[in-house]
Amino acid sequence: MGQTGPESRKTQEEKTLRVLIRRDRMVKWRSSDFSGKGKDLDISKVSKAQLRAGIAIEMEHTKNPTIAKKIALDHLAENPRYYTYLKKMERQMRIDALKQKQKQKPAPAARRKRSNGNN
Numbered sequence: 001m002g003q004t005g006p007e008s009r010k011t012q013e014e015k016t017l018r019v020l021i022r023r024d025r026m027v028k029w030r031s032s033d034f035s036g037k038g039k040d041l042d043i044s045k046v047s048k049a050q051l052r053a054g055i056a057i058e059m060e061h062t063k064n065p066t067i068a069k070k071i072a073l074d075h076l077a078e079n080p081r082y083y084t085y086l087k088k089m090e091r092q093m094r095i096d097a098l099k100q101k102q103k104q105k106p107a108p109a110a111r112r113k114r115s116n117g118n119n
Contacts, residue, residue: 036070036071036073036074036077037074037077037078038070038072038073038074038075038076038077040077041073041076041077043073046073046076046080047076047080047081050072050076050080050081050082050083050084051069051072051073051076053083053084053087054068054069054071054072054073054075054076054082054083055068055069055072057072057083057086058071058072
């Protein structure tokens, strides 16, 4: 029997991404298919790692992997390292949010000195 659960779903998503990248290796998008900046992008010049990351991230917004790929290509046409910068920016935002949260925590109450009754 096949696997079920997060591992099998991740494996299936990875297979889908590999197929999408392989299928369109040398294809340029027609303007009727895609109206963004990525329509004239030669996919053979796009980093596979960036495209794979882009498709995975854009799948958060659509269930259609072809649309996710088109959105990713549009972003990569603007900046070939778009998803690397996005990841760094999101990491920095999490760090800033944690720092802000720590600043808002009240300071712990000062410990009282124990008196041993000899004062």
